[in-house]
Amino acid sequence: MTPASPPRLLQEQAGRIRWLTINRPDKHNAFAPGLIAELQDALDRADADADVAALVVTGAGSKSFVAGNDVQALAGMDSVAAYRDMLAGQRLMQRLHEFAKPTIAMVNGYALGGGFELALACDFIVASATAKFGFPEITLNTMPGWGGTQLAVKKMGLAHAKEMVLTGRHYRVEECREFGFITRVVPLEQLRNETLAFAESLVRHHPFALEMAKRAVNRAAELPLSAGLDFEAAGYALNFGTPHARESFRKFLDK
Incomplete structure (x- = not known):
């Protein structure tokens, strides 16, 4: 065999x-x-x-x-x-x-x-x-x-x-x-x-925050500055409203 x-x-x-x-x-x-x-x-x-x-x-x-x-x-x-x-x-x-x-x-x-x-x-x-x-x-x-x-x-x-x-x-x-x-x-x-x-x-950071940040950096190499800034702002806002981001801000302010 x-x-x-x-x-x-x-x-x-x-x-x-x-x-x-x-x-x-x-x-x-x-x-x-x-x-x-x-x-x-x-x-x-x-x-x-x-x-x-x-x-x-x-x-x-x-x-x-x-x-x-x-x-x-x-x-x-x-x-x-x-x-x-x-x-x-x-x-x-x-x-x-x-x-x-x-x-x-x-x-x-x-x-x-x-x-x-x-x-x-x-x-x-x-x-x-x-x-x-x-x-x-x-x-x-x-x-x-x-x-x-x-x-x-x-x-x-x-x-x-x-x-x-x-x-x-x-x-x-x-x-x-x-x-x-x-x-x-x-x-x-x-x-x-x-x-x-x-x-x-x-991987200490939240996976969705990492994903949004990576996508924004990738787009920087492909888009005109104005379009890249729009993409960055949209990604920031999308992540900003998540529970993991809100909790991180709360913990920082509590310090």
Whole structure:
């Protein structure tokens, strides 16, 4: 009897934090056909679970976060299949970018191509000192297609995004920190504990207040200032009338 293959996506609950681990260390945690759907399902479950207040995405092992898309599978696609694959990847990244709860990419090694896009789609990146980031697609005479060109500009600005997309090289975490998209860098052996501590610092706050604040910040990168201010005011008012906000004001005034 053939032994069952290990799951490609591990899910773990630690307190109010849901951990999603891409579990293909022998393939540098590269995406495989069907893994996008598994991640979408995991996001839906985490979104609907009231016990989940924040999400951490990472890769198994210590060498790679996610090394990218499955190149062998891509090489066998025609233009229509490649287009469908890019749309599926973009839907996943947009789902993660707009996820109602705070999301953290715990980057323990190489985050390349689709893996880099996955990290950029999260709200925060906590990286080990050994992490490396890059868009190697141009070296195969192609380009990022899961939202990388768009997310990179939003997270690091036009000049740095062009540099990373058009050179195709791997960037050390120290360089990336200067580009502005890294939240914090910690030694590899402290990565999980530091990521957990950061996640716990977020989930002390009420989930609806976090959601409204995150939505407002996301809109700031997309809307004209006047429309963004309107969105912010509406979100503020909506949260302001909730029992959790009223109780917090009362406790503050009682002091």
